[in-house]
Amino acid sequence: MNLLVDLFSIAAIGAGVFFFLAGTVGLLRFPDPLSRLHALTKADNLGLGLIVLGLLPRSESLLAALKLVAIWALVQLAGATAAQLVGRAVRRKGSAA
Amino acid sequence: MTSATLGGLVGAALVGLGLYGLIAKPQPLRKILAFNLMGSGVFLVFGIVARKGAAAGLQADPVPQAMVITGIVVAFAASALAVNLVLRLFEAAGQATLSRDAWAKLPDDGAGPV
């Protein structure tokens, strides 16, 4: 049973790290701000989600697990807002140019 | 290498970097940034001191930690005052520079405030 949980954690966190890496590479390599945003938000949210998922079975209490989920939700919220704002700024700049 | 040792090295490097920025960067905002870097380097040195003073079941001496918390708040207040000065200067003069020549050209009638 323990082994299964460990394997699950490793798999989920590993996948999460992979998405983080992919997102970072996208951020650095993609040509224009909008596609960079795309890489960043999609990959990071998924990446963080998977890491949280991997950590969930290891949390000491229900409260700790809830806190982990709350962190993920808050990051989602902040990420979505930031992406919106950046996107709009890009569009405004683009239309002005 | 322990994390305390590493932290000490980083702290020392940050103080050096910040000092360089404070002296060599001409723009006031960059000087403020550099001051903040230097400050955080100093706080890290406090952190190392705290870590090396771990005792009585504590992982780190609380006294330097409390000093760092005080220091961070004071550093923020200092940055706020400095940033607002820079912005006000920019507003009043159209440029934010500390260079003397920029002000030497202004007419000086000696009728300063009394």
Place this chain on the structure above:
Amino acid sequence: MRVDSSAIAATAGGGLLALPILLPVVGVLLSFLIGGRRAEWIALVLMPVELAVAVAIACLVWRSGEPLVYTLAGYTPPLGIALRADGFSAVMLVTAGLIAPAAALFARASFASPRGTEKRAPLVFWTLLQGIQAALSVIFLGADLFNLYVGLELLTFAAVPLVCLDGRPETLAAALRYLLFALFGSVFYLLGVALLYGAYGTLDIALLAPLIRPQPAVWLAAALMTAGLLAKTALFPLHLWLPSAHANAPAAASAVLSGLVVKGSFFLVVRLWFDVLASLPGVVPGTILAALGSAAILFGSVLALRQERLKMLIAYSTVAQIGYLFLMFPLSRGPWAADAFSGGVMQASSHAFAKAAMFLSAGLIAESLGHDRIAELGGAARAMPATFLALGLGGLSLMGLPPSGGFVAKWLLMKASIACGQWVWAVVMAAGGLLAGGYLYRVLAPAVSGESPLLQKRPARSRESVALALALVAVLLAFAPPGFFAFLQIGRPAAGLALQ
């Protein structure tokens, strides 16, 4: 290393030591809270009380012959924080306690608030003036190096906005430059504090002093803290911020900035080298400090000679006079140490009075003539004799001519430097005196001769008498009795005295 905390015990009447800090803090908070005209009243009501407390502290120190100690929050150092007043603290406390109300009385005409409304400059001035008092009290009484750091920061935050009260671009730039130098100074000081705590586990000066050994951490801490404090004291070559900051502030603020605020960080340099690091060999660092001081005397005086505006001239003379303060450091070990110390303290106090008097006079001159261009001061002394008398009497102290506190200070320092064979400082002091005579002559000689110019406005009698009173105190310090110098030695570590 175990620290013996029994060494710190509160003395009778020690509770008095909290008042010079707490009273102006109450003043700051209430002035800001209820604002308007009441800020001025609060300041004017509290200042005499604060002066009375300062005098009471001085009396207690005098009567007991021992430093006054108080431990705060019921915890003794090293865990808690102590306040401590020795002879030097008491003298500086009384000096500040006299100059701040003088500046306040002078400032009433410039920073009056109309009934009912609150105006910007008055509220800021009255609040920050009390902030400076609180900060200086922390610095003069603090016995804990980190508490002193907080005091230094208080001083910076209270002093910098006073520089740019008028909001002109050049004063804003001067304030910003001042702030950056001051912040650099604080960070370096704080770094030194971290190293000393790391090496000895205490920041209480009395507990730290006996533990200090000449080891790398101590030397580096000493160098960093000294460098930081010098930036705040504006010792050459870190003086670049001072002239434009001090010369462009309102006169009452200039008087406090030049007379008192730079003395705060100087006071800590003395605390550092005479108390905390008393056991270190002090000749090499002392010589470096004195060499910088000598350079400041010569450089500041020469630049003062070349200024076109009176307030700039006075500001550059501050750069020079700060130099004298540092001549006490190489003379701190040996039988002449007491004379050198007395000379340094006398210079700090008499320069504070003289410089405050001069900046107030310069303010009156600029207000009455509509300018402070030195070339156009011809005959002005005939139109406003009392103002120029104050300027001249203050100048007496700067030149080091008798009778003045400045004379006693320079005489004691010269005596000490000749006694220990370091006559080079005496030569510098003589040269500095001549140069000071030169720059004051440039101002005073034309002012007393020629047609008296048309005044835009007569200086108010009351404001002239404030400046004159300060200048007179600088003169009267010449008649300090021998007991005064014995008083200054109260609380000096035995290390220095043992060699006598």
Place this chain on the structure above:
Amino acid sequence: MSVLQALDIGLALLVFAVAAWTIFARGAFAATVGYVVYGLLLSLVWIRLFAVDVALTEAAIGSGVTGILLIGAAARLRGGETAGDERSLSGAARLFTAGLCILVALALAGVVLLLPDQGPSLARQSMQNLAETGLGNPVTAVLIAYRSFDTMLEKVVLVLAVVGVWSLAADRYWGGAPGEARAARPEPTLAFLAQVLAPLGILVGVHIFWVGADEPGGAFQGGAILAAMWMIVMMARLTEAPQTNAFWLRLALVAGPLVFLAAGVAGSIFAGGFFAYPPWLAKPAILFIETFMVLSIAVTLPMLVAGPPRREPRQ
């Protein structure tokens, strides 16, 4: 080398690299963004140094609120900062400065490494006296009990900073609200964020303050989170910045130090010394003082970021 050590070394290199970027980046805006990243990385370093209270403060104030301040300034200064560019130091002067800075850094690194490993410390005394404060978090005990005098004075520093920032206003704006006169329309995206985040954030802020008595956290960190919530609400234009002559605002700004001071003076009457607490009342007194400190911090930080008054006061 263990995994943790490798991570430590990676973190150290990363912190150093981002720090160097904030100094050497070409544009001021890029540099400030770098600084925010740097601050977040630094709070990880603090966690590795087992200083969670500091990590929270660094993340909230050192990186968060300072970041908002600096990024806002960089955005407003665009175009203005280049004016000073040509005034940079000559090559030789820069080399000399670099040499000096490297020397300072090396000396510091050497001394820090030489500090004794089981160094002298006040950890033991902090723990011995912890019981009589009624607290469980020794860092809070240092801040509000052993060295409460420092903390009270530091609160006064914050008040003076507000006075200093406001003093930069034009005379006609004194007493008015800070910030530009704003478009009445709230920014919809930010407004949504603020509406969701602010209630949660207030909860978290109060929680962090409350647990600070016994666990990592406290008045500074909790207050900073509350401050951030107020800033988000103001940024979303859901509410206006208050008038600087409002009595409630000034009362909130000075409440922390004033209550602290009053308790300190009361200590001299009831507990035999300034800033002392009677043992039976220690914990309630500390929490009482801290409550007002949280309030003052939550109000002070946004006012420092908002800058001097820029609108004429309404009567």
